[in-house]
Amino acid sequence: MRRLVYYIATTLDGFIAGPDGADPTGPNGFWPIPEDYLRHIAAEYPETLPAPARAALSVTAEGTRFDTVLEGRRSYEIGLEAGITDAYPHLRHLVFSRTLAESPDPAVELVADDPVATVRRLKQEVGKDIWLIGGAELASALYSEIDQLILKVGPLTIGAGIPLFSHTAAFDPRSWELTDHTLLKSGAVFLTYARVTH
Structure with missing residues (x-):
């Protein structure tokens, strides 16, 4: 059976974005993107690079991990604001929204x-x-x-922002087993955890 994998960049203090929810890697972002970090993603997770980055880096690899990407409306709108209607044309792209009336891109599936x-x-x-x-x-x-969780942990803290899970999550402690890790010279760490099922 296919797995749902939360593959996400996080700060040391557990935030995926600043308080305004803007793209932390964007023009005014705070997220460091050293060369070894980009190289590692291009080599190990090429399908997770958005189309403009794939083109800039000459990445054509299909990737072996994912063929489908799921996104919430707010995350999707970050790309829309940058003029990108489908950041992942190489993947099946589903956007969850109860407010968007129609998809801005024929390849992006809206799910209500x-x-x-x-x-x-x-x-x-x-x-x-x-x-x-x-x-x-x-x-x-x-x-x-x-x-599965794949956390791209950046060597920074921001103090406040949007956490890995919103405050709407139910209190439901779960155990995870560390199955892989990669430490880059720039200080970023890629941690892979599998959910422990009893």
Whole structure:
């Protein structure tokens, strides 16, 4: 069965974005993007690079991990504000929204249904794993369905912002097993955790 993987960049203090929710890697962002960090993503997770970055880096690799990306409306709108209607044309792209009336891009599927029911259907389909890109509210709604965490931990703290899971998440302690880790010279750490099921 396909897994739902929350693959996300986080600060040391557990934030995925600043308080305004803007792209932390954007022109006015605070997220450091050293060369070894980009190289590692291009080599190990090429399908998670948005199309403009893939073009700039001459990345053409299909990738072996994901064929589907799930995104909340607020995360999706960060790309829209930059003029990008589909940042991941090389993946099946689903955006969860109850307010968007129609998709700004014919390749982007709008989903107004329950995220959990949708993910359970997707897991039954044949294919690669499903990438949950965020944001925090969608991650909270899908908390019970996440099978793997891949955290790109940056060597910085920001004090306040949007956490990995929003305050809407239910209190539900879960155990995770560290299955892989990569430490880069620039200080970023990639941590892979599998959910421990009893």
